[in-house]
Amino acid sequence: MREALIVWGGWSGHEPQECAEVIKTMLEEDDFKVYVEQGTEALADPSIHDLSLIVPIVTMSKIEKEEVKNLAAAIESGVGIAGYHGGAGDAFRESVDYQFIIGGQWVAHPGNIIDYTVNITRPDDPLMHGISDFAYHSEQYYMHVDPSNEVLATTTFTGDHAFWINGVVMPVVWKRMYGKGRVFYSSLGHIAKEFDVPEMRTIFRRGASWAAR
Template sequence: MREALIVWGGWAGHEPEQCAAVVADLLQEAGFKTYLENTTEAFADPSIAELSLIVPIFTMSKIEKEELDNLTRAVQGGAGLAGFHGGMADAFREAVEYQFMVGGQWVAHPGNIIDYTVEITKPEDPIMQGLPSSFAYRSEQYYMHVDPSNEVLATTRFTGDHASWIDGTVMPVVWKRRHGAGRVFYSALGHVAAEFTHPEMREILRRGMLWAARD
């Protein structure tokens, strides 16, 4: 049986505990044994190197050097890393090695909760197959600093209504990448637990976690 570790905490506005419970249900339905922890100390356990998947849901906060070193070694060794929104890409802002592994970092969400469109750019990818070519979404539209080596699966376009200087900017929303032997998946969708009721958001994350998980 594949095993997954979900580590939740940080800023309460992202409802990390509630989101962790939803993610655990998704993985258990897919046959995983799941472990939930609410401290970054979990990343320091050497046994995480043997896991199939690690899911951080930990907006902002800090991570100790030994915790980060052990986490990055685990992923480089083949453990999968997958996550969403600020729980993965706005975690540990001072930890550039973590950002290097994730492939991006949140920097703004102009207009806060707004309506926008997500465009699937690689419909042939197994994570995206059969989904609509585009879909409407209401949440924070993440403006991010992103790694050009990411394999981008979906994007969004900013209108400039809330920051005129980014009008027309196309921003990655979903990507996958490698970090050493490990697979890394990220989706910017999922501000709070209620967004898991959005069918495309939920399915993209579910498929992405399964893709990232080591067999």
């Protein structure tokens, strides 16, 4: 049986505990044995090297050097990591080592909660099978992203809330490798209720299963 660790904490506005429960249920439905820990201390434990998957849900906050060093070593050796929105894409702002793993970092969400479109750029990829472009109501993340990411979905900014980014096409969903470990990220999922959106939920569920060894 594959084993997964969810670590949650950080800014409460992203409902990390509630989202951890949603993802725990999702992974258990996919036959994972799931461990849930509050805070980042578990990331320093050598036992994470035996996991199949790690899911961070820790917006902002800080990570200790020994924690990120152990996390990076575990993923480089083959443990997968799957994250979403600020829980993974705006976690540990001071840790460039962590950002190197995830492949991006949040920098803005112009207009805050708005309506926008998610465009599927790789409909041939199994993670996107059967999913078409869809409307979304949430924060539209503007991110600094790694050019080595394999982008699966994007969004286009209108410039209504920041005129200088009109027409910018921004990655929303990507996958990548970090050593032998698979990395999956989706910028969707501001609060737990967004997991009720079928496309969002399906994309994350497939991404997490893909990332897990």
